[in-house]
Amino acid sequence: MSRQPAPDDSRFLKACRREPVDVTPVWFMRQAGRYLPEYRALRAKHSLLELCHDPALAAEVTLQPIARLGVDAAILFADILLPFEPLGLGLSFSPGEGPQIERPIRDAAAVRELPAVDPALDLGYVLEAVRLAARALPANVPLIGFAGGPFTLASYAIEGGGGGGGGSRTFARTKAFMYQEPDSWHQLLDRLAYLAGRFLAAQAAAGARALQLFDSWVGCLSPQDYHTYVQPHSRRTLTLAVRAGVPVIHFGTGTAPFLEDFAAAGGDVIGVDWRIPIDQAFERVGPARAVQGNLDPAALLAPPAERERQVRDVLAHAGARPGFIFNLGHGVLPETPVEALRAVVELVHGG
Ligand code: CP3
16 A cells, blocks of 8 residues: 555644644544453453554554544554663553553662663664554544653653552652652653653654654642753653654643643643643643643543533633644543544534
């Protein structure tokens, strides 16, 4: 199959560039995943890491939600923690407990001893999945590549595992390391930021037409600590990513208390969660940025009337502004009915 023409006029990419669109584009974080029966069927035969390591399987999973939901963008099937394998931290996923890190980073020596990682070599299987998925997608459905933000990656590397936020609600180990070993902290984030930035650029070179930086857990920080300990590193990643020449989405949850500073780190599109109304997000990130969000994923578990009310509410807050991309404020929950996602796409598209 030959490569299809560059779909620069897709409504998703147009919205990223704040150009007028026929209808609001929509896609969902974690749209490839456990809520889909065809994903669960593959997972019955392969572990999560097996799916990620096999480019053909990863490309297949990437495509699963596209026709089924009618979304305007695809997100590569992979995980933000895959770079932990070449970093020698030891990564596994256990059912119900989320990611497990065998050798968490707990001191300055562990940071110094991290090996150099070249995404083109050490994560080449992800780039191959990008090539396969980009080639197989319809021309009007661009592929989004992604990486984890330096803070979110560091939180898993230091806490060592578990569910959301490295299994920690308080991020106590992460913050203790940050305060007690500030030099090592900055070295660690610098390493992760550089790796993530080069990884994003490599995905764009392989065919990703947009990139998203998932700094999912930065909202656990005070505005001052975000500014001091994280923002310079996120800026480095985003600067490297933007050079690839495709739109970059900068996403975090709980960022409302420091949204201006979060946006100042970079990104053409700022991704926000449901804790801030979309109109306020637009006002605060300023006229040069597009905004993505922000339905509460739990609204997809509500009865249809309440779900519809919440979707219309997000659309009403976005108004007629150019540069709005409809999404959830965080990933699709595994218990979400497929029908609920389809209904949201239809409603956003004006059905
Ligand atoms: O559809 C997509 O969005 C693409 C694929 C994708 C996955 N992980 C696959 C996955 C993406 C974009 C991610 C990003 C990711 N991974 C983030 C950032 C976004 C967010 O949700 O905040 C984070 C923090 C991770 C780390 C991670 N991976 C955790 C905490 C877990 C366990 C929790 C859970 O939901 O089970 C994973 C596992 C994981 N990554 C699954 C999927 C589909 C679920 C796994 C399974 O099949 O067992």
